[in-house]
Amino acid sequence: MTAESGAAAAGDAAPAETYTASVVGGTGFTGGELLRILAGHPAFDVVQATSRSADNMTVGRSHPNLRGLDLRFSDPDDLESVDVLFSATPHGVSMGRIDEYFEVADTVVDLSADFRLPEADAYDEWYDGHESPEYLERAEYALPEINRENLPGADLIAGGGCNATATILGLKPLVDAGALGPDAGEVVVDVKVGSSEGGAGGGAASSHPERSGVVRPYAPTGHRHEAEIEAYLGLSVSFTVHAVDMVRGASATCHVFPDGPVSKGDLWTAYRDAYADEPFMRIVSGGGGVYRYPEPKSVAGTNHGEVGFELDPGNRRVVVFSAIDNMTKGSAGQAVHAANVALGLPETAGLEFDGLHPVGSP
Amino acid sequence: MTAESGAAAAGDAAPAETYTASVVGGTGFTGGELLRILAGHPAFDVVQATSRSADNMTVGRSHPNLRGLDLRFSDPDDLESVDVLFSATPHGVSMGRIDEYFEVADTVVDLSADFRLPEADAYDEWYDGHESPEYLERAEYALPEINRENLPGADLIAGGGCNATATILGLKPLVDAGALGPDAGEVVVDVKVGSSEGGAGGGAASSHPERSGVVRPYAPTGHRHEAEIEAYLGLSVSFTVHAVDMVRGASATCHVFPDGPVSKGDLWTAYRDAYADEPFMRIVSGGGGVYRYPEPKSVAGTNHGEVGFELDPGNRRVVVFSAIDNMTKGSAGQAVHAANVALGLPETAGLEFDGLHPVGSP
Amino acid sequence: MTAESGAAAAGDAAPAETYTASVVGGTGFTGGELLRILAGHPAFDVVQATSRSADNMTVGRSHPNLRGLDLRFSDPDDLESVDVLFSATPHGVSMGRIDEYFEVADTVVDLSADFRLPEADAYDEWYDGHESPEYLERAEYALPEINRENLPGADLIAGGGCNATATILGLKPLVDAGALGPDAGEVVVDVKVGSSEGGAGGGAASSHPERSGVVRPYAPTGHRHEAEIEAYLGLSVSFTVHAVDMVRGASATCHVFPDGPVSKGDLWTAYRDAYADEPFMRIVSGGGGVYRYPEPKSVAGTNHGEVGFELDPGNRRVVVFSAIDNMTKGSAGQAVHAANVALGLPETAGLEFDGLHPVGSP
Amino acid sequence: MTAESGAAAAGDAAPAETYTASVVGGTGFTGGELLRILAGHPAFDVVQATSRSADNMTVGRSHPNLRGLDLRFSDPDDLESVDVLFSATPHGVSMGRIDEYFEVADTVVDLSADFRLPEADAYDEWYDGHESPEYLERAEYALPEINRENLPGADLIAGGGCNATATILGLKPLVDAGALGPDAGEVVVDVKVGSSEGGAGGGAASSHPERSGVVRPYAPTGHRHEAEIEAYLGLSVSFTVHAVDMVRGASATCHVFPDGPVSKGDLWTAYRDAYADEPFMRIVSGGGGVYRYPEPKSVAGTNHGEVGFELDPGNRRVVVFSAIDNMTKGSAGQAVHAANVALGLPETAGLEFDGLHPVGSP
Amino acid sequence: MTSDTDTLLAEDPITGEEIELPADVEVGEIIDSPVTGTELEVISLDPVTLEEAPELEEDWGE
Amino acid sequence: MTSDTDTLLAEDPITGEEIELPADVEVGEIIDSPVTGTELEVISLDPVTLEEAPELEEDWGE
């Protein structure tokens, strides 16, 4: 904690502590989302955002919503000392710079896959190995809905993958309720995601003419998030990801065949047990009006997750729907949520935005 | 057959026969698509299109692409005598008027669900019963890829449902190859469809502000097309349909767990055996460039169906992708294709359009 | 003002006053936006939202972003006493109920056109006359950027039209700078708007299949907002409105031919003089990166207005671009902004949301 | 003409002549559109499509709609001898290779700006000069609606710019009717275009997340198509282009202030005089239903142009709307149309596709 | 395509051109002009007289 | 936010939880559950009994 925030803490009542923060990878999509959230957060003071390509440019040039922010990008090689360093770089960057990060920061929150998996072996299997496996045990998975108890005081926090987050949030209540025991059938997870998932530097397939209007299988099988789901749910899933025409959003439809018969009441109990007290989780399952099940556009721009379910009596299937904004609950919002828990701040601080209606394809 | 077309047949070489045709439900989406296809078809002469709501108005007022067509809607109660009557009305209309249809037409092609299922019981279970069950045996399912041998000479043709069509086209090669025997696991079919599937008369959920940008579970379970799939594939499937932000298109992702191990080579063999000679089917499975798997936008406006597959070695899953245009291969194009076969015309007559690239969200 | 808020005012420092508020027309698009903003506003306490069609249903059923709000719609005939009544009904409703509104509320903020125009004659010319012309003088136009000095203490506030707001914000600096004197040429205003402008109850033209992907002239000439622009800018404009494929947003391109030559420096001076101190206005005019001029998606969900300009030396034209979110700056946000000024609250209270990046078609 | 086509002409009745054709720039958007049209054209036989980046790959890999075409890209440096060479390369390429083109082809149709302007000076002013100015006089502007009489027999044809085409088609009837004489006011042309206008190789601003949902001023002033409009209409226009969320389509709204009063009847006369006999032009101006004025999506994929108008009596303004598909009427279709006229083929050959309804954002 | 026995001739009120209408049109019916697309009201039948129909401004969602 | 004097208590038929309803609900009225969002029909008033309302399948555009 800096002297500044210590002083603040000592001095007066309201926003007891202020933490200085930096964002590495500030021109990127999740970096921009972090900056947006932190700029509106009562307890954070953003002192640095880095970029190699837009060094010295204003943040608002990359992120037009942040034109009001008086901050310029600086070089990632000149990191300032901060309380919390958020890193939003492509996979492989943080694992190479993690020592450096801890030299300048007390707490590191990494949004990449670099510290998500608990075992180094998994990096050999699913990625290209790991440069700093000694940090893996120290890292805590950011998603409070499954790891809240381990976050307070954590100093290395690993943000979840967005598709993994949607899936884990959808299935965890069933796992906890014991519905997915050894006799359960295959768990099929069919995911639909928006174009922001690819990050700011898209290629030909991400150009507007090619990417508009698609239902495009982009990870038919073998998606790396399977590893994360297995690690945190203890469940092997059949996982397929499709690109659809939206910018923000990840929606997971989980087709589940429980051990034995379940009723709608059982399902409500399982999901309410899991989420009734969660500040960001909503159960949306049937009912009237236009919005009867989880939809990414209902949560766009917010840190909310929506989950819902339906029962297929004919063949004992439960269909679970889960929707998040990949940029918020699926990355930057989850990271700030976890930081709030780690630092003992109110969980919803900086994450109060409730979304828009009507809203098109956010 | 009219004297006119008989004469033509007798007389000269080129376009041997001309058939007069009418479209009941001409203001609707599939009715308009029928009119578009028939207007460009060398062997059909459209003499009537009906509408109750736009009686006497030009067809081009409803369908701006048909402004060049010199035809006005007329009352569905004043049907003219034709060789082929196409009916594109909501479920329940044709079953009540089928006797009347056969009074004015030699051949009836119905796009609704009214004659799709072979058994009257199924209508009690999935719909609200059937008014003319005596026609069910006479009706032939329109999809040539699975019913070509029974179409020649058929006089009552029942167009398939669009989601059922996508699913059947995707799975049939595996069924034929015997990969889905008694030990196979559950077959999960996760469908994504465009807004034209709802027809021209949408309600609040179909308005642009509410329907844009969605990934919306609209038939979580219990979709009526399951009945059709079961009837024609002999397979019970776990079926879920989502609305996504496109207008045309239905995309089915089938997650399949075959009896025993299959190889990529097996899959190619199965799909090539099924479709190598089919004029409208394309196998798109891997490869380079942007379009590696089936996508609805690759087939938009066309009668093509694309199918592809991928193998998930870890858990013995085959993922099958199938994409069609719901308005064409999924309804009006399929109907004309079937009529071509029934009347002995070249199969691709009137259906040569190959689609556009680039194309947004058609 | 209620006793509650009076007490608050007398007593202590922080959130000095709390005002009770109601929203008539709460199921509508702007009604929902009002509820969203007021629910997050530190000085308002929403006690009622009315609906005839969804009486007794939760607000969250209509507006999924407000599922967290513990409020049910009630009958518009049973209005509760409040400090501020916001009315978001179609044109013609408020003018018939205005006496009733003042019986239950100290301050009325109306979002319809009913009290926007200063002269009763204008209602005869552009609308179907006025039922309560005696209120027209009392009403204050809501847009603080042109009417801030008259808002404090106002008890009848008339929200501007969204297209008029975009146009007025774009042109006012030029009018103030004297660039549009008697020798100026025609002022052409070419507007592009999203589908939410039509409100929640759209017809066939608003259905997703018909409304997607359009550039549709929907008010080629004679749009009623011309009257408002003339009234508040003193300028007669050539006005054309197009529907484009977005849900939120209004973008006005104003093609202006000033009296005499102007330089880029003159323009910057004019716009900075007008807006440098405005909390919600941003001048975006050239520069680098992707977002160089005003765009509706840069301000979506926010109360910001972006304006920018470019010079066409060849023919003395100035092109002015102006972008707002029709639901916020163009209606509900403007209304709350005006209420803030009227009640002496901080101008930006409840309106701090800065928008998202990336964002698709919000 | 090749021996082959000569033989065909001599030999048998149907498709009298067949011309061999090649497409330089075959991976591009307009190159792909040319290939699509030529592949379905009864009189052309495509023998070569070039690409440097996809040399030896199948055409269907770049253009999924052309998977049925049995053709592979070849190197643009190895041009085959053909009757007609179509070049669809970026500006500046054809002017450097034009001699080479004529060595292998009898007729050259160039889609770039390289031979569009009649005067070399104009290339100095609007482009970076011209390498082969001696060809400018020989070149004929491709748009038959304004240059049909000069096309028969032409051997160098210069395709128009898409925005220029939309504008010229919209305004020409007024120019011909003498409504835009010396006392007319400024002509403001406000254009909205889709993302395919930028070609296949987009940058950051063309990525789906950044380009979705925009109304983005991308050529506020100084667009090069002004030069073309001036050259072929004799009219200086105030020209501004906006990017909107569609892939195909260019829509020009022309705000015109004629010399003196005009009536709706005058306008109908002017437009019918100009276009009643044109095979591809449609006047769409008022009327009922959803599609009352020109819209790009009504003509998407087709070679049609729609024009319409409305009168603003208050200030003597005529608003003209003009809509085309930039890929077809605005480039590849126009090129083939011109080639048809040049070679004496039926004008609509290969261009009969009438478009789709409903259709989203093609 | 429509059989030509079943048509009436009338004058388009905007362009003055002769247009064809279905034989069964009735007075008061709204029908669109094949030339301009405009909605026309049938004012009388013998001879067929047409007038521009009043526009339903509001049905189009402003 | 709603004044608490004006509410009735009832049991959610799906989850069994106690839920609040507006005081002026009538028998036969459809109201949504604050817990599950499900549409419930008011079956009786004293005590308030609720039942899942039959779903209007077709209104949602299949």
Ligand SMILES: NC(=O)c1ccc[n+]([C@@H]2O[C@H](COP(=O)([O-])OP(=O)(O)OC[C@H]3O[C@@H](n4cnc5c(N)ncnc54)[C@H](OP(=O)(O)O)[C@@H]3O)[C@@H](O)[C@H]2O)c1
């Ligand atoms: N997008 C999502 O939905 C999502 C969700 C969950 C997790 N994630 C993870 O979050 C991370 C960032 O994703 P993103 O979508 O924001 O990516 P992005 O838009 O491509 O941004 C990457 C950022 O990292 C910077 N950068 C790249 N290489 C760097 C290096 N070697 N050193 C320092 N900075 C570097 C880039 O800026 P400069 O080139 O200007 O330096 C840019 O600011 C990834 O690991 C991704 O897997 C993303």
Ligand SMILES: NC(=O)c1ccc[n+]([C@@H]2O[C@H](COP(=O)([O-])OP(=O)(O)OC[C@H]3O[C@@H](n4cnc5c(N)ncnc54)[C@H](OP(=O)(O)O)[C@@H]3O)[C@@H](O)[C@H]2O)c1
């Ligand atoms: N949309 C698809 O993708 C799709 C795919 C496969 C199959 N289908 C099936 O095709 C049929 C038509 O679907 P659609 O999407 O084209 O529907 P639609 O757009 O709603 O059109 C229905 C048409 O039927 C007419 N109609 C309605 N009730 C009628 C009645 N009682 N008697 C005579 N005409 C009547 C309507 O016109 P007027 O009211 O003017 O008479 C309209 O022209 C349905 O059975 C549907 O299940 C649709």
Ligand SMILES: NC(=O)c1ccc[n+]([C@@H]2O[C@H](COP(=O)([O-])OP(=O)(O)OC[C@H]3O[C@@H](n4cnc5c(N)ncnc54)[C@H](OP(=O)(O)O)[C@@H]3O)[C@@H](O)[C@H]2O)c1
């Ligand atoms: N949409 C925009 O961008 C925009 C911008 C600026 C200004 N405005 C103005 O704001 C107003 C509302 O527009 P909107 O787009 O929000 O419309 P909307 O979505 O159609 O909503 C209208 C609301 O008014 C209620 N309502 C209708 N008639 C009523 C009556 N007679 N008495 C009481 N309540 C009635 C409706 O609910 P129930 O039927 O359930 O009672 C609904 O809640 C209009 O005057 C519009 O011109 C809109």
Ligand SMILES: NC(=O)c1ccc[n+]([C@@H]2O[C@H](COP(=O)([O-])OP(=O)(O)OC[C@H]3O[C@@H](n4cnc5c(N)ncnc54)[C@H](OP(=O)(O)O)[C@@H]3O)[C@@H](O)[C@H]2O)c1
């Ligand atoms: N897009 C439109 O709407 C439109 C409308 C009217 C006119 N035009 C004009 O049409 C032309 C093509 O536009 P586009 O949109 O189709 O562009 P594009 O998609 O970028 O395609 C350009 C093509 O040219 C090839 N190419 C580039 N440089 C070349 C070179 N030096 N030598 C040989 N081939 C080269 C490229 O392929 P490889 O790199 O693989 O060789 C590619 O196939 C441009 O001049 C444009 O102004 C376009």
Ligand SMILES: [Zn+2]
């Ligand atoms: Zn889009």
Ligand SMILES: [Zn+2]
């Ligand atoms: Zn859309």
